[in-house]
Amino acid sequence: MAVTLKDVAERAGVSRSAVSRTYTEGASVSGKTREKVMRAASDLGYSPNALASSLTTGRTKMIGLVSNNFHNPIFLEVFDLFTRGLQERGLRPLLVNLTDETEPTASVQMLRQYSVDGVIVASSTLPPGFARAFREAGMPVVHSFGRHSVDPAVDILGIDNIAAGRLAARTLIERGYSEVAFLGGPSTATSTLDREKGFLSEIAANKGVSCTTSFASAYSFEAGRTEMLRLLKSQPAQAYFCADDVLSIGALSALQSQGLNAPDDVGIIGLNDMEMASWANINLTTIKNPLSDIISASINRVVALVSDQTLAPHSHEFGCTVVERGTLRPAPKT
Numbered sequence: 001m002a003v004t005l006k007d008v009a010e011r012a013g014v015s016r017s018a019v020s021r022t023y024t025e026g027a028s029v030s031g032k033t034r035e036k037v038m039r040a041a042s043d044l045g046y047s048p049n050a051l052a053s054s055l056t057t058g059r060t061k062m063i064g065l066v067s068n069n070f071h072n073p074i075f076l077e078v079f080d081l082f083t084r085g086l087q088e089r090g091l092r093p094l095l096v097n098l099t100d101e102t103e104p105t106a107s108v109q110m111l112r113q114y115s116v117d118g119v120i121v122a123s124s125t126l127p128p129g130f131a132r133a134f135r136e137a138g139m140p141v142v143h144s145f146g147r148h149s150v151d152p153a154v155d156i157l158g159i160d161n162i163a164a165g166r167l168a169a170r171t172l173i174e175r176g177y178s179e180v181a182f183l184g185g186p187s188t189a190t191s192t193l194d195r196e197k198g199f200l201s202e203i204a205a206n207k208g209v210s211c212t213t214s215f216a217s218a219y220s221f222e223a224g225r226t227e228m229l230r231l232l233k234s235q236p237a238q239a240y241f242c243a244d245d246v247l248s249i250g251a252l253s254a255l256q257s258q259g260l261n262a263p264d265d266v267g268i269i270g271l272n273d274m275e276m277a278s279w280a281n282i283n284l285t286t287i288k289n290p291l292s293d294i295i296s297a298s299i300n301r302v303v304a305l306v307s308d309q310t311l312a313p314h315s316h317e318f319g320c321t322v323v324e325r326g327t328l329r330p331a332p333k334t
Contacts, residue, residue: 001068003046008228009133023048061091062240064111064119064139068098068126071220073248074274074291089303091117098126102179104133112137118302120144123220124161124191128153133298144298147190148315155305156315159289161191164320166289168241168269171322173206175213175329177267181212181237183227183251185219185244195243197273212296214238216247232258239267239328245274248284251258262327273323283326290318 009016014033020176022037023026029037040046060071063086075095076175079095086093094114096107111119111134116241118140121131124147131154146156165182172180182199196213203211216223216230228240232254242248248270255266261267270286277284297316305311324331 003044005048006048007044008037008046010038011044015170022028028194035320052299058116059117059204059306062094062114063091063135064096064107064114064116064117065093065122066096066098066107066111066119067122069123069219070097071218072244073276074244075122076276078295081226081292082120082122082299085299089299091299091303097201098123098151104130108133108137108139110165111139118142118306119148120298120302122298124158124273125186125189127190128156129155140302140309142298142302142305144294145191147194148317152313152315155300155301157294159294159320160317161194162198162201163317164271164287164289165195165200165241165243166202167198167320168195168243168271169199169202169206171269171328172239172241173202173209174332175239175267176332177236177237177239177329178208180212181240183231183240183242183247184213184215185247186217187215187222189219192243195241199241199311216250219244219246221246221250221253223253227251228254229257232260235309236266238265239269242268242270244284245270245272245277245284246277248286248327249276249282252282252284263329267329268324268327271320277323278325285321285325285328286323288323289320294318 003020005016006062014036018033019037021029022034065082083093094116119134120142122144124145127149134141135154142155145158151157181334182196184196186192203209214227216227228251242251248268251268252262255262260266270284273286273288274280277286
């Protein structure tokens with residue numbers, strides 16, 4: 001039979017309320033009593049019931065982790081970092097799959113039913129109003145990888161997608177490409193729109209460089225491959241900024257199927273620096289999205305919001321850098 005709180009109390013020679021206080025964060029209990037309870041619990045192999053504890057504390061220690069686009073392998077890395085980070089803080093992630101959903105109503109209702117302490121929306125494609133719906137429902141919320149705002153309604157942590165687009169354009173120009181192109185994800189995704197905006201603004205500032213744009217139907221391998229195959233039916237650009245690594249890998253597959261390669265025939269630069277980008281058979285030059293920094297900061301922020309919901313929302317942008325590999329011409333020697 002499972003060891004109960006009563007068993008621990010009898011073994012330690014204390015009241016059941018003393019055992020309960022020992023396992024309640026912030027509760028008052030003497031050092032001597034705590035030591036007796038912990039020794040008895042260890043002898044008996046007792047672990048407190050988390051659900052029962054939530055009835056006392058009013059905290060479930062559950063954090064709703066809401067995302068979409070599970071078809072993109074980058075989210076395996078994202079979920080690994082989030083789940084491990086939350087569990088290290090003694091929190092339990094409750095994963096919500098939003099694939100093909102655009103309205104927050106069902107997700108808000110479900111997370112209310114589970115009485116989560118807070119919510120992390122992990123998506124670069126969902127509109128700002130999605131995360132705001134959780135805040136309006138009284139749940140502390142952080143939007144990871146969201147679109148930057150000077151006056152955010154919720155906390156937003158992510159990269160400056162416009163700056164990332166500019167960095168991609170500068171990198172292609174510095175490599176001597178004069179005919180470049182932007183290959184984005186869905187044309188409605190805020191991340192695509194901002195990366196395109198930054199890319200085109202940098203190109204416009206450089207005379208003698210021409211640019212075209214196109215969009216894939218999704219942030220996925222197949223969508224990137226399909227769009228590049230379409231582009232190859234006419235005269236392709238010298239180099240492409242594929243605004244996501246998985247799009248880039250799909251584009252590389254399309255090139256290979258047509259007997260072409262990067263960088264000899266067409267240059268490719270991606271964005272994210274997902275693990276697959278470094279594989280020897282891919283070797284993708286890309287722009288690093290500091291996922292671990294964003295995720296760590298997101299967890300810290302949602303913990304802070306759970307403790308103090310009066311904290312004002314803020315938007316924090318993280319910097320990006322180019323990761324040099326093998327799908328662009330070498331950088332010029334200085």
